[in-house]
Amino acid sequence: MVLCAVRQHLLRGSRGAWARFLQRQSRGCVYSSVHGFQLEEIREKLQAFPGGSIELLKQESGLAVLTINYPSRMNAFSGSMMVDLEERVSQLEGWTDGKGLIVQGASGTFCSGSDLNAVRALSDPQDGMKMCMFMQNTLTRLLRLPMISVALVEGRALGGGAELTTACDFRLMAPGSVIQFVHKHMGLVPGWGGAARLVRIVGSQNALKLLGGAVKVDPEVALQIGLAEEVLQGEGTGTPLQRAENWLSVYTKGPAPVIQAVKKVVLSGRELPLSEALRTEKDVFGTVWGGPANMQALASKSKHR
Ligand SMILES: CCC(=O)SCCNC(=O)CCNC(=O)[C@H](O)C(C)(C)COP(=O)(O)OP(=O)(O)OC[C@H]1O[C@@H](n2cnc3c(N)ncnc32)[C@H](O)[C@@H]1OP(=O)(O)O
Numbered sequence: 001m002v003l004c005a006v007r008q009h010l011l012r013g014s015r016g017a018w019a020r021f022l023q024r025q026s027r028g029c030v031y032s033s034v035h036g037f038q039l040e041e042i043r044e045k046l047q048a049f050p051g052g053s054i055e056l057l058k059q060e061s062g063l064a065v066l067t068i069n070y071p072s073r074m075n076a077f078s079g080s081m082m083v084d085l086e087e088r089v090s091q092l093e094g095w096t097d098g099k100g101l102i103v104q105g106a107s108g109t110f111c112s113g114s115d116l117n118a119v120r121a122l123s124d125p126q127d128g129m130k131m132c133m134f135m136q137n138t139l140t141r142l143l144r145l146p147m148i149s150v151a152l153v154e155g156r157a158l159g160g161g162a163e164l165t166t167a168c169d170f171r172l173m174a175p176g177s178v179i180q181f182v183h184k185h186m187g188l189v190p191g192w193g194g195a196a197r198l199v200r201i202v203g204s205q206n207a208l209k210l211l212g213g214a215v216k217v218d219p220e221v222a223l224q225i226g227l228a229e230e231v232l233q234g235e236g237t238g239t240p241l242q243r244a245e246n247w248l249s250v251y252t253k254g255p256a257p258v259i260q261a262v263k264k265v266v267l268s269g270r271e272l273p274l275s276e277a278l279r280t281e282k283d284v285f286g287t288v289w290g291g292p293a294n295m296q297a298l299a300s301k302s303k304h305r
Helices: 002-010 016-026 039-047 079-093 116-121 125-143 160-165 182-186 194-202 204-212 219-225 240-252 256-271 274-288 292-299
Strands: 053-058 063-069 100-105 148-153 156-158 170-173 178-180
Touching: 039 079, 039 125, 053 079, 063 079, 063 240, 079 125, 100 160, 100 240, 125 160, 148 160, 148 240, 148 256, 156 160, 160 178, 160 194, 170 219, 170 240, 182 204, 194 204, 256 274, 256 292
Parallel strands: 063 100, 100 148, 148 170, 156 178
Antiparallel strands: 053 063
């Protein structure tokens, strides 16, 4: 059933009204009321801890920038920002022209995890579980967006901030930046899905070292272990955001339906058993075969020299 939900999620946007119906059904695809997850209840609880915001800028190029914005707390996640993030992810899910996404922090630093003031107030285990399920759902939906996503890490990505970077397809780090899963120092383990995703990105040995040692991962180490894709060098070649946009534009060049199909087939390969992934690939292939970009390429007799 879970696999079916993933497959349906991957096919979003390809079959009109039916796709929209599936989208509603599979939203929040990790936890639902079956798991004791009541969306409105947890939203209301989180809204009681306001502060900061999550800004979304959608550009005509098909590239969007999502900014974690709470500079006075080093962009820590307040409760209302968690709710904001879920709303922004919903907006991105409905963006038919979307091809790429950059997630960044405001004022030169990425995110210092959850707001410790909210954490103290939500320290009751049941509240902790609810927040954990809410963030896992949101970050899973972020990772599954049909667009190519990049975390632009400047300054520090700590705790939940480090987990957030793993919910993007790629991580680009600015010189001097650090990704650190500080959870052990807080008497915790990741709960926003960061451990499960980290293992898939760097392997279980490296994940064990990063979590067990609460290691400060600088760009050099991040490159070595495959956590980061690139260090954004180059003083005088634009802001880190412009450099990240340039990096991403190589992969988002082309029509939105084709870029979205690329993400969907890779996502299905990453998440589903082979036979399921193959069937999904066939279905996604069917959405681009004979489509406008395909017909145009055939008519122009394009060569790939
Ligand atoms: C999902 C589970 C998790 O995320 S657990 C991980 C939670 N995060 C943390 O424990 C980070 C705690 N903060 C720190 O270690 C430091 O503040 C860091 C981020 C290294 C920045 O140090 P520094 O550059 O010296 O600045 P600072 O400490 O003066 O901080 C500036 C103001 O920001 C605040 N701040 C920072 N992080 C948080 C946070 N997570 N929650 C709430 N507030 C945070 C600081 O308290 C400080 O505020 P104020 O100026 O004292 O009012």
